[in-house]
Amino acid sequence: MASFSQFGNDLYTGKRSFDFVGKKRIWFTVAIIAIVVAIGGTFLRGGFVLGIEFTGGSEFTVSNPAEVDQSLAQDAVAEVVPDAATRVSVVNGGDSIRVQTDLVSTEESQEIRDALGEAYDVPLEDVTYSFIGATWGSDITRSALTALGVFLLFAAAIMALYFRTWKMSAAAIIALLHDLIITAGVYGIVGFEVTPAAVIGFLTILGYSLYDTVVVFDKIRENTAEGTSRTFGESVNLAVNQTLVRSINTSIVALLPVASILFIGAVLLGAGTLRDIALALFIGIFVGTYSTIFIAAPLYAWMRQGETIVRKEDKKKSAPRTTAGAVR
Template structure:
């Protein structure tokens, strides 16, 4: 098995490469497919909002020995037969029962019935109420925070990279991560709580961080790309993705391991709803953000950048010169790969390059 460090060095030098940008249609098709699937999941199953968003009454029964949810359903049916309880286990000796809004009399009656059903003292049954206006305010603030975040991201990216194409590509990758995460969250059926919203906003920041690192390398590799005729803008951008690939994988693994541990502990051992909600959002989002920064953001930036007439003309010029060199070389008995290795400055094209020749030449500052 190849040493991972050696693998990373070969990717960075250009000796080994993957044509990620060249296969961008495939990645876009997969991304669009995931977005459509997420939309179907949300449309069919819907989003499961937590009590903080929809409002209602919540009861916590502690010190139980039999966490059978049917006991809670039967107790609620005696108080209000038109409602359906949402019952979840909290740890190994407690349950949480959520209902729609109940009157004070119904709340007291249900608390007594729950204590009787689970054979615990009445003091071990606590109740709370969240009004619908408070839930609507939380929803409004969450949407407001998301919109402000996306606007600021677009402006900061445009100012930092001085290219609107990078800002738009980063925004598309962010929206992809957000939509797919919400879709998978809907498919799993976990409640969307304020903790989930915090997780969503956190993964957007993580996605932005990973994308900025890749784009910074793209900017470095494509600086002065119009001043030479050995490689195209897309090829220079593809080299940048390969050079940051190992770093993206390492960062993702280091980030996902503790999040996976929190998710396992929160969901299966402690039954802690807050830990589970935020960990699931982080786990899905961090994985998606790593993939989107590689397969969505940079290929999309190349598509947008190639709409620039100068970049389009340069690409056509490079490809035309390359075909001419290949034709002339074949007459001299050389193979196309041998010519392309020289014409394309080594590693700027996946699978056809060796060593430090892959690196774009920089202008010497005097």
């Protein structure tokens, strides 16, 4: 059995290759199905579970509770505000109970503090209270969407200038939107809470996904330069194979520490911020690697195959061959 390094060398030289471009319809179909499931699943589940930072509301934290039974908090809040929507979670490795509700009045907040202190057998000073207004929450949402839009426009413009073709830029942005929709869909379907930390994770994976795509596209530009005997599709496919091992290695190296942070943050420390950021990064890096290999490059090849100059060049290069010259 050939070693992994020999396998990578065979992919780079073209001695061995996977037909990513030739099977693009399969990858596109898988991507479309995944997007439909992500959007449809989120819609059927009732939308995203937005954190209090986006919706506004009241938050109570019970430190050092005698027990961590979440139903006690729900019952305590229901005694004061029967119709309040309550979310209870255990944080800080079980050392605290976090209770989030709709925005309540000052009098109601004091009554809820008293009820929580009694329910968990802690002094009143161990039950803290804070609130976030709906206006501030809407400002955060607007700022996050604005940051996303500005990033996408800026990245698209820079890539179009760098590669001197808008089609590479469009393919990269479409693959990036695929990553965002799938990652957000996982949050929506599973019911993970979307917090500012999760949004930071979303924005971070945009940079990672684009970086991986740009590396592949740079190799595509090199392979499709004049003087090669390969067709355009073959050159694109070779570029993906040449960078395949690098993409896999980079993703594994990136996923390992993120997985460690996710485990430590969620399981050992109970740190919500670490968990939210690491979870978004973990999903996004995995999906981003897939989209770079199976979506971005094949999509770019498909966008260029209808151009007159590409068709003429491919016909000229294919004419002397006894076969269609498809990659193995």
